[in-house]
Amino acid sequence: MVRAVLSFSKVLTLAFISAVVLLPLASVRAETRVPQSQAEISLGFAPLVKQAAPAVVNIYAKVVRQTQQRSPFMNDPFFDDFFRDFTNPRPRVESSLGSGVILSADGIVVSNYHVVGMATEIRVVTTDKREYDAQVVLADQASDLAILQLDGAADLPFLALRDSDKVEVGELALAIGNPFGVGQTVSSGIVSGLARSGTASGEGFGYYIQTDAPINPGNSGGALIDVNGDLIGINTRILSRSGGSNGIGFAIPANLVREFVKQAHDGAEAFQRPWAGMTGQPVDADLAGSLGMNLPEGMVISELHPKSPFAKAGFEVGDVITEVDGEVVNSPSEMVFRMSVAGLDGISEVTRLRGDRRETLKVEMYAAPNDPPGESLVMNENSALPGFTVGLINPVAIVRLQLPLSASGVAVLDPGPFAGRAGVKAGDILLAINGSLVAAPQDVPRLLEEAGRRVRFDLNRRGQRVSLHMRR
Numbered sequence: 001m002v003r004a005v006l007s008f009s010k011v012l013t014l015a016f017i018s019a020v021v022l023l024p025l026a027s028v029r030a031e032t033r034v035p036q037s038q039a040e041i042s043l044g045f046a047p048l049v050k051q052a053a054p055a056v057v058n059i060y061a062k063v064v065r066q067t068q069q070r071s072p073f074m075n076d077p078f079f080d081d082f083f084r085d086f087t088n089p090r091p092r093v094e095s096s097l098g099s100g101v102i103l104s105a106d107g108i109v110v111s112n113y114h115v116v117g118m119a120t121e122i123r124v125v126t127t128d129k130r131e132y133d134a135q136v137v138l139a140d141q142a143s144d145l146a147i148l149q150l151d152g153a154a155d156l157p158f159l160a161l162r163d164s165d166k167v168e169v170g171e172l173a174l175a176i177g178n179p180f181g182v183g184q185t186v187s188s189g190i191v192s193g194l195a196r197s198g199t200a201s202g203e204g205f206g207y208y209i210q211t212d213a214p215i216n217p218g219n220s221g222g223a224l225i226d227v228n229g230d231l232i233g234i235n236t237r238i239l240s241r242s243g244g245s246n247g248i249g250f251a252i253p254a255n256l257v258r259e260f261v262k263q264a265h266d267g268a269e270a271f272q273r274p275w276a277g278m279t280g281q282p283v284d285a286d287l288a289g290s291l292g293m294n295l296p297e298g299m300v301i302s303e304l305h306p307k308s309p310f311a312k313a314g315f316e317v318g319d320v321i322t323e324v325d326g327e328v329v330n331s332p333s334e335m336v337f338r339m340s341v342a343g344l345d346g347i348s349e350v351t352r353l354r355g356d357r358r359e360t361l362k363v364e365m366y367a368a369p370n371d372p373p374g375e376s377l378v379m380n381e382n383s384a385l386p387g388f389t390v391g392l393i394n395p396v397a398i399v400r401l402q403l404p405l406s407a408s409g410v411a412v413l414d415p416g417p418f419a420g421r422a423g424v425k426a427g428d429i430l431l432a433i434n435g436s437l438v439a440a441p442q443d444v445p446r447l448l449e450e451a452g453r454r455v456r457f458d459l460n461r462r463g464q465r466v467s468l469h470m471r472r
Contacts, residue, residue: 061119099222107153111221140271162230164253177222189213208250215249277308298322368395387416422470
């Protein structure tokens with residue numbers, strides 16, 4: 001009986017050692033090695049947790065929202081103005097709970113935008129019960145990331161950022177956070193997928209590390225670490241029909257976090273990502289056949305703005321982009337991620353496939369240019385339509401208003417109170433006023449004056465022609 005138990009123990013030990021031997025080298029700071037004794041095996045992840053957990057914090061955020069009572073005359077064109085003052089907005093305080101990761105000894109913390117991005121009050125609590133007020137120094141809803149600065153912090157434990165492009169499927173991973181507000185919790189699993197896009201809910205661009213380490217509500221903003229205690233991602237979302245963890249969680253890669261920290265350190269007020277000035281689609285089997293490719297790979301350019309940095313570098317519609325800075329690109333979301341990581345004012349090496357010729361070109365990374373100059377024109381209080389703001393469509397306006405790359409002419413930047421009530425929205429392309437074409441922002445004041453009391457706006461709204469009428 002004793003011999004059988006010993007044999008079973010040896011089998012377990014050999015199995016564990018085999019698993020560890022297969023682990024990749026995860027950090028330049030430490031080398032993965034085979035456990036040297038039964039005592040090391042029995043410790044499990046305890047030393048790793050003791051090292052990393054103090055750098056993961058709990059975040060308590062409050063958001064004050066203005067809510068307005070609904071008037072029974074809200075949509076009545078006559079009574080609405082009379083009863084407007086009787087439905088004053090009332091403040092409502094909403095609380096949220098999440099996690100964050102300390103990245104520097106002086107209190108730089110990263111979390112999710114959906115945890116702290118709109119917060120009016122943020123309180124951060126460390127594992128040793130120290131509490132700090134915090135301020136958001138850089139946040140981006142599209143990436144679902146936010147950088148915080150803790151007030152008066154010093155000598156804090158922090159995690160190092162690993163190169164997330166070196167992470168491999170099958171690596172062991174730990175998720176650390178505060179699920180359901182029960183206190184700091186650690187869950188283990190593996191990296192089960194890379195470059196996941198379009199699978200997690202939320203505001204992110206959809207480029208994630210996938211893990212089966214359980215992630216639950218409250219884990220958002222917490223750490224996903226490797227076997228050396230380095231940060232490989234920020235836990236952000238789960239894929240679940242019930243709201244609980246089903247073993248499919250997603251983390252924002254550490255390389256994007258690194259760029260956020262850099263821009264926050266440089267004093268950026270908003271996260272800046274290079275402008276691609278293109279649209280594209282993944283190359284599937286059918287598309288690969290029509291392009292004469294042996295295997296589907298990359299992203300084919302379907303539209304290219306003439307001022308795009310890719311157009312400037314020599315790319316054309318129909319070219320297939322396969323790599324950016326040596327990393328594989330297979331979808332628009334991967335393209336956005338690679339350019340975001342590259343940052344502004346640099347040069348990236350982009351590999352394209354044109355026919356059977358593969359070559360690498362250098363592409364400048366810059367923000368959407370304000371070319372031609374797109375100064376806005378605001379109608380003043382004494383004008384025909386106070387607050388109505390328009391501007392010339394250029395690359396900056398295309399990005400800001402999320403317009404098609406082919407958009408041109410004059411766009412509505414702010415409808416103001418009166419045109420907004422008539423249904424005009426920011427981002428509408430202004431085609432005509434009372435049948436007279438709008439060619440430049442300077443045409444708008446004159447056409448509104450000539451329109452009299454009845455105004456008809458002819459608009460292009462997301463490719464649909466819309467006509468709206470209002471009476472002044």
